[in-house]
Amino acid sequence: MDRLHLMTVFVAVGDEGSFAGAARRLGMSPPAVTRAIASLEARLGVKLLQRTTRHVRVTDAGQRYLDDARRIVAEVDEADEAVAGINAAPRGQLTVTAPVLFGKLFVMPGIVAYLQRYPQVTVSALFLDRVVNMLEEGVDVAVRIGPLPDSSMRAIKVGEVRRVLCASPGYLAAHGIPAQPADLQAHTIIAATNVSPSVEWKFEAADGAEAVRLQPRLLVTSNDSAIEAARGGLGITRLLSYQVAGLVQSGELQLVLPAYESAPLPIHIVHRESKYGAARVRSFIDLLVERLRADMHLA
Incomplete structure (x- = not known):
């Protein structure tokens, strides 16, 4: 089987937590999903999933491979979008996270304006007062307040608070x-x-x-x-x-x-580092950067 196809199936199983869920997501039969995972494990010579009658759990080796597979599949999708035309209208699913109150006051108005501008995009907004793992939870764009840890993410400073x-x-x-x-x-x-x-x-x-x-x-x-x-x-x-x-x-x-007062805390928009930028991600970041940098309360 094609290696990218096998990665796509594995990512779906990892995200859904089940073979049946992955099958529904991909429009495949459960036996086809099972065969794909077996083929991938045979190719790699590594056990990626622990299966029981009710649950599927990613092994330690599988988790490392899952993180890389998510990134690779996402970059291929973004490359497809880029070659289809950089000026193509944004479309597809966008997932955004921010702290609860910041999300309510500053990010949600931007999301509303974005959805009104681009009718082919749907948005999932995760407003949580914890740091979301963007790779594990499939997040495209995050707003972070405070110093950033070293990571493979790109960050754009948009303001600061005290x-x-x-x-x-x-x-x-x-x-x-x-x-x-x-x-x-x-x-x-x-x-x-x-x-x-x-x-x-x-x-x-x-x-x-x-x-x-x-x-x-x-x-x-x-x-x-x-x-x-x-x-x-x-x-x-x-x-x-x-x-x-x-x-x-x-x-x-x-x-x-x-x-x-102590030193101000920076506000960054963070997104996955990628050679290609999906139109929906690029356009949302551009809109949010413009809105947040113009807000007097974040200067």
């Missing part, structure tokens, strides 16, 4: 405005975390870095909840500047200790 402290004007009027980080220990703290009942907030100043360990009165697992608690006048919270920019602008929240 870690800021904020509280409602009513709370600050009743309890006073902290003049330095150590003053926070006398205040009610709202922390968006699911890791520890205590938090350590780090600050920068002219005379060096400073860390303050705090015992939050309220721990929440979402940034939205921390924002609502701060708006309600409970206490001081720490978030990223874009998450509260509108509320600070409207006066519902007020920044605290701005002189002690």
Whole structure:
């Protein structure tokens, strides 16, 4: 059998987690999928999948091969698109990921504009507050906030944000405005975390870095909840500047200790490094880069 065909079948089995699912996805019969995997394993001399009556699990060797096979199959698809015409209208499936609140505020409006412009594209948006493995989860484009690890991905910087402290004007009027980080220990703290009942907030100043360990009165697992608690006048919270920019602008929240803010965090659009760029990926990145770089809250 053709090697690329065998790779395509293997990727489908790995993605679907079953031979039947891969068969449906590829429009093949389950026995044909089974024969293709057997042929690939015989060619490689390596066991790629562990099979039981109910489950299919990728072996360690199979996982390494699966990552490479995904990349190769994707690049071949992109090469086909490129040779078909660089000016061809974008089409097909696009998968995008971003942090939850950033996705809601900044990425979703871009997705809506993109879908309205290109009717032959469908988009899956994964808005998650964790780093998604783009290869394993089939993601085309990701928005990352913070320093990037070394990887085979390409990254385009589109802006930056800051870690800021904020509280409602009513709370600050009743309890006073902290003049330095150590003053926070006398205040009610709202922390968006699911890791520890205590938090350590780090600050920068002219005379060096400073860390303050705090015992939050309220721990929440979402940034939205921390924002609502701060708006309600409970206490001081720490978030990223874009998450509260509108509320600070409207006066519902007020920044605290701005002189002690740490260095800004970069925002990048990340995508798989490839010799060819699928039209749907290129066009979406171009649109999102333009929109994010023009947003005053990300400058």
